[in-house]
Amino acid sequence: MIGRCRSVVLTGLTGHVVEVEAHVARGLPAFTIVGLPDASLAEAKDRVRAAVASSGVEWPRHRITVNLSPASLPKSGPGTDLAIAVAVLAAAGTVDALRARDLLLLGELGLDGRVRPVRGVLPAVAAAVAAGCTRVVVPAGNAAEATLVAGARVEGAVALATVLGSLGADAQAESLEEVPAPAVAATRSDPPDLAEVRGQPVARRALEVAAAGGHHLLMVGPPGAGKTMLAERLPGILPALGDEEAVRVTAVHSLAGAFDAAAGLIRRPPFEAPHHTASAAAIVGGGAGLARPGAVSLAHAGVLFLDEAPEFPSRVLDTLRQPLERGEIVLHRAHGATRYPARFQLVLAANPCPCGMFVGTGEGCTCTPLVRRRYLARLSGPLLDRVDIRVAVGAAARADEPGEGTEAVAARVAEARAAARARLAPEGWSVAAEASGPWLRRVTSRAACAGLWRAVDRGALTARGFDRSLRLAWTLCDLDGSGSPAVHHVAEALALRQGEGA
Amino acid sequence: MAVKDAVGRYGEELVARTLAEDGWVVLARNWRCAHGEVDIVAAEGRELVFVEVKTRRSDAFGWPLAAVTRGKLARLRLLAGEWVVTEQRAWAGIRIDVVGVTLPRAGRAVIEHLRGVG
Numbered sequence: 251m252i253g254r255c256r257s258v259v260l261t262g263l264t265g266h267v268v269e270v271e272a273h274v275a276r277g278l279p280a281f282t283i284v285g286l287p288d289a290s291l292a293e294a295k296d297r298v299r300a301a302v303a304s305s306g307v308e309w310p311r312h313r314i315t316v317n318l319s320p321a322s323l324p325k326s327g328p329g330t331d332l333a334i335a336v337a338v339l340a341a342a343g344t345v346d347a348l349r350a351r352d353l354l355l356l357g358e359l360g361l362d363g364r365v366r367p368v369r370g371v372l373p374a375v376a377a378a379v380a381a382g383c384t385r386v387v388v389p390a391g392n393a394a395e396a397t398l399v400a401g402a403r404v405e406g407a408v409a410l411a412t413v414l415g416s417l418g419a420d421a422q423a424e425s426l427e428e429v430p431a432p433a434v435a436a437t438r439s440d441p442p443d444l445a446e447v448r449g450q451p452v453a454r455r456a457l458e459v460a461a462a463g464g465h466h467l468l469m470v471g472p473p474g475a476g477k478t479m480l481a482e483r484l485p486g487i488l489p490a491l492g493d494e495e496a497v498r499v500t501a502v503h504s505l506a507g508a509f510d511a512a513a514g515l516i517r518r519p520p521f522e523a524p525h526h527t528a529s530a531a532a533i534v535g536g537g538a539g540l541a542r543p544g545a546v547s548l549a550h551a552g553v554l555f556l557d558e559a560p561e562f563p564s565r566v567l568d569t570l571r572q573p574l575e576r577g578e579i580v581l582h583r584a585h586g587a588t589r590y591p592a593r594f595q596l597v598l599a600a601n602p603c604p605c606g607m608f609v610g611t612g613e614g615c616t617c618t619p620l621v622r623r624r625y626l627a628r629l630s631g632p633l634l635d636r637v638d639i640r641v642a643v644g645a646a647a648r649a650d651e652p653g654e655g656t657e658a659v660a661a662r663v664a665e666a667r668a669a670a671r672a673r674l675a676p677e678g679w680s681v682a683a684e685a686s687g688p689w690l691r692r693v694t695s696r697a698a699c700a701g702l703w704r705a706v707d708r709g710a711l712t713a714r715g716f717d718r719s720l721r722l723a724w725t726l727c728d729l730d731g732s733g734s735p736a737v738h739h740v741a742e743a744l745a746l747r748q749g750e751g752a
Numbered sequence: 753m754a755v756k757d758a759v760g761r762y763g764e765e766l767v768a769r770t771l772a773e774d775g776w777v778v779l780a781r782n783w784r785c786a787h788g789e790v791d792i793v794a795a796e797g798r799e800l801v802f803v804e805v806k807t808r809r810s811d812a813f814g815w816p817l818a819a820v821t822r823g824k825l826a827r828l829r830l831l832a833g834e835w836v837v838t839e840q841r842a843w844a845g846i847r848i849d850v851v852g853v854t855l856p857r858a859g860r861a862v863i864e865h866l867r868g869v870g
Binding site: 276277278279311 | 815817818820825850866869
């Protein structure tokens with residue numbers, strides 16, 4: 251007899267609907283799983299058998315073969331335990347095989363027969379719905395997460411016995427407690443208010459421009475000047491995520507196990523601040539078998555903040571080039587390539603020199619000129635080339651007044667973004683940072699470009715720098731509400747680009 | 753004789769009788785050589801069958817058939833080869849069967865016969 255049901259395995263964020271087939275034949279008792287299972291999936295044999303016995307259902311005493319099809323796709327993880335149990339018992343005639351056929355099940359089984367939560371339920375259920383399987387059974391602990399997917403009819407399962415019972419098996423549904431999804435340490439709260447940053451008019455302006463145009467930002471300043479404070483407040487002034495983006499961001503966080511389903515989809519742009527001792531694998535993603543998402547993917551549609559950027563090993567910083575270029579990261583492993591989204595806004599913070607005191611007249615600085623020069627040179631040219639805004643953050647003074655709050659700035663940013671979208675949408679872009687150089691040069695007035703050409707003639711600006719400054723100028727004019735960049739926009743863009751005082 | 757040996761012998765006896773009733777010719781019981789022992793060697797028509805009998809009084813320590821492991825099957829194949837060499841007769845076919853016998857405290861023994869397992 252053949253029993254069938256469906257499940258989902260994930261390759262990165264991509265869910266594949268898998269047909270779980272079980273064949274029960276006369277022969278010496280045996281249990282084989284085929285279809286490229288990895289070690290964690292091969293262990294399902296023992297978990298499933300114990301869970302079935304604990305549910306008071308007899309395990310078929312025959313030769314059992316389970317096939318996970320398509321057989322060529324490598325499969326990993328314990329998420330198919332529940333589906334394997336149902337398929338085997340359907341093949342043995344213990345449960346209604348016809349009803350099991352239409353089910354898609356996700357979940358790990360405990361030896362006591364409870365259904366344990368698994369990671370990545372959101373992308374898995376989304377893939378199921380996209381493939382037309384709208385009825386899904388998920389672990390009770392993941393039910394809240396699964397219902398975030400539009401169009402899914404979700405059933406939360408506490409124990410295997412209840413699932414089998416609903417399919418017509420005579421299972422003992424012992425009163426088992428639900429296994430809750432693992433608690434997530436970082437609860438989502440509103441980002442801190444920009445009003446708490448005193449003074450720093452130049453840096454605040456740079457932050458606003460960066461938010462409005464999606465430009466990458468470098469802040470240079472002495473310790474304690476407020477670089478980290480400013481960076482932490484950037485997600486607050488960015489617009490909330492749209493539906494599609496929210497699902498993608500939530501899916502990445504679900505896969506990383508860093509997502510609290512009770513609070514719903516992640517709507518606020520995420521903020522990731524890896525420490526400078528982080529390895530390349532922690533930044534871009536990694537791990538044995540199929541790689542897990544790293545900081546660049548967790549920061550997708552949000553902010554990746556690298557504090558003390560020159561302290562990061564250059565090997566690690568250079569791994570950022572691919573995601574900065576393509577908005578996604580592809581990780582190659584022996585088992586295949588995994589693709590994760592990684593379109594983030596990069597914010598770098600750096601001290602001006604190793605001792606951090608080279609500001610103003612530089613009197614307090616104990617570094618030699620050579621050491622100073624080498625310090626910022628650790629940020630490689632190709633990386634800095636992609637950073638549109640470089641700004642100096644001076645030490646705070648007592649007289650500084652509290653500035654505008656997050657709300658007021660966010661409103662201006664939203665307006666500027668709306669203006670940019672209206673203009674760029676026909677070309678398929680949404681923020682100025684994405685616009686192509688030739689197109690920008692075509693639409694910008696000759697008078698506005700003149701200042702930039704002079705800078706190029708002087709050798710102060712490269713050809714790439716020209717395009718980048720032009721993008722900045724467009725963002726500045728969007729913030730102003732003017733139709734196209736004027737000379738003063740270009741002048742400010744040049745100043746921001748070249749790092750006034752940095 | 754230990755109780756478990758007695759149970760085993762009883763199971764083999766039962767199986768040998770059942771096979772004979774079905775028209776099989778039992779050629780040898782507990783045939784031994786240097787490599788081990790075959791419980792029953794029998795002929796079903798022109799086919800030579802080596803029968804391994806597993807007897808249990810309950811399922812508490814696993815089903816009788818689950819006790820026949822891959823290693824056990826490999827040894828049975830080896831023994832089959834030895835037997836054929838020793839006896840020098842022509843057969844239409846040779847196969848290995850496993851018979852599981854469960855002896856409940858009350859009621860009839862349950863016999864499960866698997867043909868051609870190895």
